[in-house]
Amino acid sequence: MSKSYSNAIDLIYNKRFRSIFFQITLLISVILFFLWVANNANSNLTARGDSFGFGFLNNTAGFQILPTLGTWVVSYDVGKSTYFDVFLIGIINTFIIAITGIIATTIIGFSIGIFRLSNNIILKGFATIYIEMFRNLPLLLHLFFWYFAVLRVLPGKREKVNLLGESFGINITGLYGPRPIFNEGWEFIALGILFSIILVIIFSRYAKRIHQQTGYKYPTFWISSGIIILIPCSICLIYSLLYNLPIEIQYPEFKTDGPKLKRGYAQGIGMMMPPEMLALWMALVLYTASFIAEIVRAGILAIHKGQTEASYAVGLGRGETLRLVVIPQALRVIVPPLTSQYLNLTKNSSLAVAIAYPELVSIFAGTALNQVGQEIEIIFMMAMVYLTFSLLTSLFMNWFNSRIKLVER
Amino acid sequence: MRNNNYKFVQKEVIAQQPPPLSQAGVTGWLWKNLFSSMSNFSSISAALQSIIMIILTFVLLYFCGGQLYSLIDFALISAVWSDPEVLKRGSCTTVDQGGSLPSGWSGACWPFIFAKKKLLIYGRYPAEELWRVNLVYLTLFLGIGYTLFEGAKGRQWTGLAMLTIFPLFALILLTGANFNISWSTNLLLLGLSILFIFFGELTRRNFLGNIISELTSLFYICGVTLFLIFIAALLLSIDYGLSYVETSDWGGLLVTLVVAITGIVASLPLGIILALGRRSNMPIARTISTIFIEFWRGIPLITVLFASSVLLPLFLPDGVDFNKLLRALIGVMLFSAAYMAEVVRGGLQAMPRGQFEGASAVGLSYFQSMRLIILPQALTHVIPGIVNTFIGLFKDTTLVLIIGLFDLLGQAQSTIADAYWSSPAQAPTAYLTVGIMFFVFCFGMSRYSMFMERKLSRGHK
Amino acid sequence: MTKEEEKEIDQSKMTISEEVVIKVEQMNKWFGHFHVLRDINLTVNKGERIVICGPSGSGKSTLIRCINRLEEHQKGLIEVNGVELNDDVKKIDKIRSEVGMVFQSFNLFPHLSALENCSLAPIWVRKMPKKEADDLAMKYLEIVKIPEQALKYPGQLSGGQQQRVAIARALCMEPKIMLFDEPTSALDPEMIKEVLDTMIDLAQGGMTMLVVTHEMGFARKVANRVIFMDEGQIVEQNNPNDFFNNPQSDRTKLFLSQILDH
Ligand SMILES: Nc1ncnc2c1ncn2[C@@H]1O[C@H](COP(=O)(O)OP(=O)(O)OP(=O)(O)O)[C@@H](O)[C@H]1O
């Protein structure tokens, strides 16, 4: 080892060489690994007489799918619709569970998180028990509990249990409720709603400007609600006086007489939520809410007590303190983990496969995969859908974080 | 300054007095924790709030109390505890359902669980070999208990042994070992490991030039790892006289623990490597780690399990096949490694810059500074995060039932199908049992993680 | 030249009127079983500048926090501007908007700029147009001598600047009484001077002030009376001169010897 040799090599060069060498080795091994896998897959497929390709998506699917929003949207028809339609149904059904679930779990989670901080021992105790009980049990157990232990023991097809009076009812075939029927002229109502939303936006801008200019504060909430309710209602009233009712509410129909086999809920009338969906929805919403409650609690606790005290000290009331001081600060802490809970809920909806609610994993990776093989393509497409969801979520999170970051020294 | 009438000197000290009733004792407590939130009627909004509080309190009291009571009633008061006449379903059904209990009865059917006890804990593991599982359970709980016990002597070593020797020990006992590992494989492993260590030694003494000498640690790490694998392979190929038990016969709590513990133990080293990769300043290494981590975190575990059960056989050369459990384990491992990587990364990020600078200032190489300075601190710091990941994984093991493995929940689900015990109480009882078991594990671990969190944050100040 | 002479103070200009603005009678407060404030009696006239001192944990903060009901008292009476403090939310909001408070840890709202911190309450409580509220906030930021920091966020300001924004924020509600809870004890020496100068200006403007502080120089110069508290009780009250030169109670003597020693 000559000294001059080691001196000749600059340390930086040395380090850089090492890192480039290491990275190239890494890259080559990863590529080799993938080539090896591809090669294996290829020979395995040939041995089986299969080939890689997405052509199967145009083949017609020959299996029944539980009637849900997805089947309704793509108007699924056994023997006519393709596997691509099945894929779409899966996405739509995942989406509907995710959206409605997120709304409900947010409401429940926030309430329970706030209860947890209350100085009322009953509310606090309830929230604590709820949180500990729900988040320490596996989601699948929740799901099985709702599906097999609650919904399966409901009264049979020919009976029902009323919820909220006569308009909602539940039995083993699902949850039934009223649904709107759009008659001729419903477009006017839709336009009316759109119009009143625009009006509300214009009004709240105006109210804000007036507040800034004169300090006068309109009761924005009440006026906006008034606009939203009154305009569509009056259009509806006028239209129905002139012509016919543009929107009707159709109640589910429950027959208690007539031939024995025809008794029970009439299919296709009113809105129906199949028990699979109901169980999945309940499990996802209640489970996720326990995590959201903890996030909300931590977010509110993260705000120093001095903040509310300072706000009270300048004379702001409780509501204004909450709205102007606490919530804007708490949101910074709450929103990032909250979005990842939303993403979790979406991903967890894949548990539907355990009770055969037809969402993406269940019908596409389950039923469709069993019928056509093509594992690689199907699992690839499925993974892509979920990866898109999470990509969108993290884009939102980055945008939010950069927008709302507190200015630090 | 005219007015000087405030001049005042206290003559005698006022002693502490007991607080008024509204502040102390049971009434004070009740006032503070219950009534103060619903007794302010001084303005419209305050009154509204008080009224809402009153209504909520009563609704919750009624609802929660009712639910709690019916749960206790179901599980304890009305429950059937024994089945002396071996009626099976007859002991847990009402008269109209063909049993012996008064109609309208509803309660837990514990004899059903007692009858299925073995299935829930061991699955279909052969009855005469249960001592092997019991021994593993016992070692596991003693080992973990000892490691967690504050102030026990040598707890780090116990912990290390639980991470390294115990899995091997459990594998030998549970499967029966006597694997068919060829001598050539063993020799290859041994040869390679000796070669690596030899290279490490050469570079340490600077025989191979400066550039290569930076790789000393890498050589050593590879060499030692290969040597350990060699030892493990050797131990696994010995015939201990234990009969072989198929993994398809494992079930219940056994599968749950095997999947969760393997997942967490294996994901730790992988997660550390990924986290270091994601934090490194080598762009290719960083990109690969990031893509890996975000890919696994972006897809649901079910997809992973599906993929590992249907894709793994396709991706491996013809003739190489893993059993179902191993496939699931590989999926779970990769999946939790991604989560673990993020936890470890959090710990690395929380390390003050000074630690990195200090480590390189005293002349430690990258591997040395990571091993001796950074990782020990970062990992201690993220123990709560690791425990939380473990809780998540523990709950998620239930998903393996979807690819046909029988974990605790899967086993319970299969016992529900037993027609000899079919009764309305069957499913609720089974779920209650599984629920209690999961709750005890997860709640206990979450308390431990909170305890560690508090302890660590105290140590920080 | 010592600090004392830097700012000329004319005590005779700071008039004290007969009008009583705060009346505390036989007030007691407990935290659980702990008797924090015991039989407090205190009458404050308009224009008075009162310094409260005492050992740590003696209840100074608790006393002034009771005056704008950040803490509730359990026995006795507190009247501010002739309004008695009780559960009535409306009254309390009104009192709080008439009593300004400055905290030891500033408690500025980190998500709002200095200007918005100041104009928040005028806009939402006084229902002032935004433009007017901004002008008002600017006026008080000038009074505390940091108009150039108006658009910065609290995170970007030094401690002394933050505390002056906090004073401006309280002043924007044009309060009749100002409460200060150790406003300088979280600050470095040169910042302490900035804040004390601001407070001296306020005193010369005729503000009624209750100040918890250990700055004895400030007490001698500005206060018209000093209150010494120990174990939740008012032990001694006197004008600064007599209080410092001729303390009566043993506990006061002990306390003074401790803080004046070093
Ligand atoms: N929210 C609370 N709950 C229970 N005890 C409290 C609370 N706030 C204060 N105390 C106790 O009341 C006593 C008086 O507190 P206070 O803050 O008024 O003291 P202080 O005179 O301001 O002291 P310092 O000079 O340290 O600020 C202390 O013993 C404190 O521990």
Ligand SMILES: [Mg+2]
């Ligand atoms: Mg204090």
